[in-house]
Amino acid sequence: MAANALRPEDVDDGSAVPLAGRGATRRNGGSGIRAAKARATDERILAAAMQSFGTKGFEATSLDQLAGELGVTKQTILYHHSSKAELLDAVIDRASVDLTETFHAALSGAGRGWDRIDALVRSVFRLAIRRPELLGLVREVSRLGAPASTRVAHNLEPLVQRAQAFLAAEMDAGRMRRSDPALVLVSAYSTVVGVATEVEVLRAVGIEPTLRTTVVRRRELLAFLHAALVV
Amino acid sequence: MAANALRPEDVDDGSAVPLAGRGATRRNGGSGIRAAKARATDERILAAAMQSFGTKGFEATSLDQLAGELGVTKQTILYHHSSKAELLDAVIDRASVDLTETFHAALSGAGRGWDRIDALVRSVFRLAIRRPELLGLVREVSRLGAPASTRVAHNLEPLVQRAQAFLAAEMDAGRMRRSDPALVLVSAYSTVVGVATEVEVLRAVGIEPTLRTTVVRRRELLAFLHAALVV
């Protein structure tokens, strides 16, 4: 009751603008050597933060330790991002862009109907292997709740819209079992991300997550989804 | 890479024994007024810790704050559980018992085949509403990794065994699409727990999680699972 209740910070003040715009603290737009170096530093900060937030978790990541990994002082991080919360925001925006690009790319090459879902699932699994921190971050952020989750939800809204529209169209065309697209999306999302990321659960049922078992898992998941969705 | 690697603490020393046995620190077995009071305190500690670990997360929960909520000093908590890690272990054991009892109860009243899955899903949703911290804890622990996740996996093994045996039997009887029971279990687990608990994701697709929408979600999920599993 106390945990997921609405907090005062929920009133989204700082307008989430993923693409460019306010890079660090609206300075650093230059094109000299200095500005380039600064951008490179910020790049490394964002990458390391995403890695740590997405795998170890937000609270479990300390700025000191993050700075240590980067061979930089904590104050450098705080120079680029005025607080830990703001760093999380920046990481979220970055991750949103990455996710959106990945999925749009996967879909642009796909055919119609089931092919699209197949392509999407494949790209999620590729992501789970190559950039596990990205999916982990989405989970972590949704666990953290309000200020952060609102941001990611807002950032990924176009993606969600596209997915829902696709499902609705497929249902209309009679190629997919008819039901509420939003709910189907949630079910499919849970299943895919869960199967792709819940390493510990896999261990619990005696499956050591290697590359080979991952392929098997993906195939099984596709069969599961196909049976669940396709008419 | 650094995050989910095998840590030294992984060598499970302290044999997970959920039921009774070592209550607090192997004292406190008495039956006097004093012992009874102590057990009541420990009870409250465990309940509050499970609540906080399962909703806010392990790292985000401090012993000071936990003690504050209980109207007790931190040292009282550390008297009953020698460290925060050990408190987590105790909470895990307690949660394991609760989960096991819940599911066995749900299944004992259920019929055969699909009815059993139906009963199970209903009990997970009931859990998600009445004791969200329990499912949240499982998630949290599996995120925390090695020492804790090993423990919960070990504790819930009988449940997993039972589920796998059930799926295998259903497949043998030709009532369920044939495939690897372990993988089907993971898919189903991800889907059910995800749909039941991922409040933020629901918000993202525009579903405010109220009691009414929960019922709808459960119905939709059952249809999804039925289509995915039943032949």
Place this chain on the structure above:
DNA sequence: CAGATTGTCTACCACTTGGTAAGTGAACCG
């Protein structure tokens, strides 16, 4: 009733946390 035991509290501790203040030297710009 006397003495040991047990549960809880007060008082600390070393250490880490996110964050601030005040520089410093190199790059930029007139």
Place this chain on the structure above:
DNA sequence: CGGTTCACTTACCAAGTGGTAGACAATCTG
């Protein structure tokens, strides 16, 4: 070239963190 700006550092800090030491009163045990 000379001053300004910028990226970054060193040096702090107050507020927590998990955990220890020891006192104390209520309870148990003889």
